[in-house]
Amino acid sequence: MTMLANIADIVRENWLLLLIGQYPNGPVGGIVATLMLSALGIGLAFPLGVVLALASLSPWRALRWPVFALIYLARGIPLLLIILWVYFLLPVLIGRNVPGFVTMLVTLSIYQAAFISEIVRSGIQALPRGQMDAARALGHSHLSAMRWVVLPQALFNTIPSILSQFVSTIKDTTLGYVINVPELTFAAGQINNRLLTKPFEVYAILAVAYFIVCWTLTWFAHELERRIAASRTNVTAAGGASLSPARAATAEV
Amino acid sequence: MEASRPEMIGFNAVNKFYGSLAALVDVTEQVGRGEVVVVCGPSGSGKSTLIRTVNRLEEIHSGSIAFDGRDVHAAMSSSQLNRLRSRIGFVFQSFNLFPHLSALENVMLSPVRVNGTPRAEAREKALALLDRVGLSAKRDSFPSQLSGGQQQRVAIARALAMEPPAMLFDEPTSALDPEMIGEVLSVMRGLAGDGMTMMCVTHEMAFARDVADRVWFMDEGRIVETAPPDDFFGRPQHPRAQRFLSELRVR
Numbered sequence: 426m427t428m429l430a431n432i433a434d435i436v437r438e439n440w441l442l443l444l445i446g447q448y449p450n451g452p453v454g455g456i457v458a459t460l461m462l463s464a465l466g467i468g469l470a471f472p473l474g475v476v477l478a479l480a481s482l483s484p485w486r487a488l489r490w491p492v493f494a495l496i497y498l499a500r501g502i503p504l505l506l507i508i509l510w511v512y513f514l515l516p517v518l519i520g521r522n523v524p525g526f527v528t529m530l531v532t533l534s535i536y537q538a539a540f541i542s543e544i545v546r547s548g549i550q551a552l553p554r555g556q557m558d559a560a561r562a563l564g565h566s567h568l569s570a571m572r573w574v575v576l577p578q579a580l581f582n583t584i585p586s587i588l589s590q591f592v593s594t595i596k597d598t599t600l601g602y603v604i605n606v607p608e609l610t611f612a613a614g615q616i617n618n619r620l621l622t623k624p625f626e627v628y629a630i631l632a633v634a635y636f637i638v639c640w641t642l643t644w645f646a647h648e649l650e651r652r653i654a655a656s657r658t659n660v661t662a663a664g665g666a667s668l669s670p671a672r673a674a675t676a677e678v
Numbered sequence: 679m680e681a682s683r684p685e686m687i688g689f690n691a692v693n694k695f696y697g698s699l700a701a702l703v704d705v706t707e708q709v710g711r712g713e714v715v716v717v718c719g720p721s722g723s724g725k726s727t728l729i730r731t732v733n734r735l736e737e738i739h740s741g742s743i744a745f746d747g748r749d750v751h752a753a754m755s756s757s758q759l760n761r762l763r764s765r766i767g768f769v770f771q772s773f774n775l776f777p778h779l780s781a782l783e784n785v786m787l788s789p790v791r792v793n794g795t796p797r798a799e800a801r802e803k804a805l806a807l808l809d810r811v812g813l814s815a816k817r818d819s820f821p822s823q824l825s826g827g828q829q830q831r832v833a834i835a836r837a838l839a840m841e842p843p844a845m846l847f848d849e850p851t852s853a854l855d856p857e858m859i860g861e862v863l864s865v866m867r868g869l870a871g872d873g874m875t876m877m878c879v880t881h882e883m884a885f886a887r888d889v890a891d892r893v894w895f896m897d898e899g900r901i902v903e904t905a906p907p908d909d910f911f912g913r914p915q916h917p918r919a920q921r922f923l924s925e926l927r928v929r
């Protein structure tokens with residue numbers, strides 16, 4: 426029980442630091458920074474991942490190869506290393522300082538986009554070829570067929586994998602710690618350094634905070650999946666037995 | 679082609695290969711405007727390949743194919759090719775309805791997204807087409823909620839929505855349970871009755887007898903016999919056609 430009391434005390438004394446870091450005497454930090462980094466990271470990585478997936482399936486080598494190179498890099502090198510490189514190299518290359526938040530956001534988005542593009546590509550390739558044939562036979566351009574026929578199915582079918590990637594994006598924001606981005610983990614580190622004797626309690630708070638954020642996202646994704654599935658099996662007076670959402674989206678060969 | 683009809687689809691010395699396999703060999707034939715041609719032949723004889731070259735889902739290696747006066751395989755921009763394809767109705771063996779869209783949306787999608795038809799207008803037309811194939815009541819159903827025969831009828835309505843001057847069918851009933859074949863064939867009969875130009879790969883002999891103006895028989899990439907259905911079924915000339923028909927009757 427004393428441990429829970431300790432945790433409550435730590436939260437009571439440090440809630441502002443955990444919430445917004447040292448703002449306004451410094452950049453926004455704490456959980457607000459974590460959420461901003463996560464939301465912007467996901468918001469950039471997802472559309473970029475879809476674009477990279479389309480590029481990786483394009484008939485032009487000049488579009489495919491850079492994507493595959495990026496994917497090999499992302500697969501082969503730990504994110505931590507990439508962050509450190511960008512952090513030290515980018516200012517040298519462009520000749521001016523880059524805020525840690527921006528470094529982190531850009532690196533994380535591109536890194537995650539590489540993985541998302543592989544998920545989306547496999548989702549596209551898993552669809553029966555007849556879908557693309559039918560769209561082209563009706564006169565759709567390649568991009569129009571992708572936009573109206575292929576992607577709505579492929580993205581829906583890959584929601585679970587894309588969700589995992591979103592969740593890992595949130596978790597990866599913790600790496601901002603190493604380049605002094607004052608996000609939640611950084612704030613917890615500060616508190617721990619000050620208290621010295623209560624690391625278990627401090628990091629328990631951290632774990633619970635991340636769990637809640639990731640769980641909330643997961644809940645939203647499941648809700649979204651459920652709603653799309655419902656809208657696609659919209660059983661009417663005319664409808665027969667409705668299939669499960671995944672089947673409904675891929676039932677056809 | 680009967681001399682009286684102007685040409686709608688013309689194959690001129692068409693050759694196509696898959697690696698070293700000759701899939702189409704020196705195909706020269708015409709489909710006249712308003713004519714219904716049934717293409718038959720043994721499995722692997724090149725029927726699907728032939729029909730898919732008409733809207734350039736398959737490329738050819740030599741020769742030329744004309745559709746409504748346009749050279750389909752000439753060098754052209756992709757938007758020109760898309761426009762040409764939008765005027766060639768194509769119905770697949772496996773229906774290929776878009777499973778994330780309702781029957782009505784399947785029929786509306788391409789008029790709206792390809793032709794830029796206003797939604798309200800496209801909807802009116804789509805409803806009329808669903809009515810024509812007998813599926814008004816299923817307009818809000820999704821493909822997974824429809825029987826095979828119903829799916830294929832929606833697919834026909836979807837192709838008709840682009841107002842094509844000709845329709846191509848690649849074994850439209852061979853993925854169907856026997857009791858559903860009739861409903862699809864009767865829609866196709868209706869189309870033929872309305873004067874639609876049709877090129878139809880099928881082994882439905884009764885349909886060919888009643889509806890076709892001519893039957894083309896293919897073997898190993900060649901069209902080896904063309905004849906009106908009565909002659910073809912009654913007095914096939916080519917030995918391969920004789921064998922094919924006797925096997926078909928035994929089945």
Ligand SMILES: Nc1ncnc2c1ncn2[C@@H]1O[C@H](COP(=O)(O)OP(=O)(O)OP(=O)(O)O)[C@@H](O)[C@H]1O
Binds near residue numbers: 701721725
């Ligand atoms: N994509 C492909 N790659 C290689 N060979 C192919 C390909 N598509 C078809 N073929 C070959 O070309 C020949 C003609 O095939 P096609 O599908 O046109 O025959 P078909 O007459 O439609 O047969 P079926 O009645 O079985 O549908 C066959 O030998 C087939 O194996």
Ligand SMILES: [Mg+2]
Binds near residue numbers: 725726727848849
């Ligand atoms: Mg075939």
